[in-house]
Amino acid sequence: MSNKNIIALGAETKTSFSVISQKGTYTSDQLDDLLDVNIYKSFESNAREYLQENNIIPDVIACDMHPDYRSTYLAKEFFAENKTAKLVKVQHHHAHIVSCMLDHDINEDVIGVSFDGTGYGLDANFWGGEFLVCNRKDFSRKYHLKYVAIPGSDIAIKQTWRMAISYLFDAYEGSLEAIDTPVLTRIDAEKTEVIKQMIQKNINCPLSSSMGRLFDAVSSLVGISDTASFEAEGAIKLEQAAAKDILGSYPYQINDDVIDLSSMIKQIVKDINDDLDVSIISAFFHNTIGEIIFDVSKRISNETNIKKVLVSGGCFLNKYLVNYIENRFKDSGLELFKHNNVATTDLGVSLGQAVVAGTKV
DSSP, X not given: OOSSOEEEOOXXXXXXXXXXXXXXXEEOOOBOOTTSHHHHHHHHHHHHHHHHHTXXXXXXXXXXXXXXXXXXXXXXXXXXXXXXXXXXXXXXXXXXXXXXXXXXXXXXXXXXEEEEEEEEOTTSSEEEEEEEEEOSSOEEEEEEEOOEEOTTTTHHHHSTHHHHHHHHHHHTTTOGGGOOOHHHHXXXXXXXXXXXXXXXHTSSOOEEOOHHHHHHHHHHHTTSOSSOSSTTHHHHHHHHHOOSSOOOOOOOEEETTEEEOHHHHHHXXXXXXXXXXXXXXXXXXXXXXXXXXXXXXXXXXXXXXXXXXXXXXXXXXXHHHHHHHHHHHTTSSOEEEOOSSXXXXXXXXXXXXXXXXXXXX
């Protein structure tokens, strides 16, 4: 751990700030969406007050790589006030895994599985279905979900049916008119055509490898949730719908470093049309994600001889998924670690950022 004074300003939603200093390690209470002006002001005030009350002048200021996060703006503001400090930008999913490493006092190379809604990637796309090899300083991206478009960007988080259309567009190579599935009946044909045109012409359609957006897509496909009134509503309802003690999963392909779920989407469409109960489809879907975690972790372990697998990110609030992989990893020769004391959500990101930043000075 560095002997420098470090402040890390976290992510954008469900966020915190963390400070590492001679006084020890401190992580603030949770604050929600920093896009809310009042919440942002409270966040800034709390961070400044903590530094002032403890007579801490940061040597290092850490933040997310996302250029438009309010926490990034604040980090730049702190840096402008103290040019002797070093500004360190930390990739979102690396910070997630490092926070889990700290949770278990691990300081070696690990396999990191980070699944969440979004995180700014090194290629400026939105990551969120990531398999990393990393330590507290550096990381490399080994595998990830295939990129799909997010039609309308942030609006697709609330209008989750957009992600269903996007995954159908990808799986069926744009031939939406050839698909017979209920979501295309529920959603107005004109809206569907607009989404298709947006994807084809790349109009406000950032690319994403997000597991969270995949959960949104499947929850809409099966008719559970076409819109979200709160964060991860579709994923929560999809988990609640899943039948227990169901074996079986859907097919998927791994091409080089890309996990392609087109065959899974097509089989889900078939199962819907065959009137397979939603509870069974949901269980198969969850099982598939669990199988992917195990399969890809084994591949990376065989490539690297790393045995520790750490999981982090909001998707691991899903008890069905966590229980599945805990059973799957038993007696596998791999050690699975999930969060205990540090939050698996973005609330834990600032701590990971602080630790990574401490290795950079």
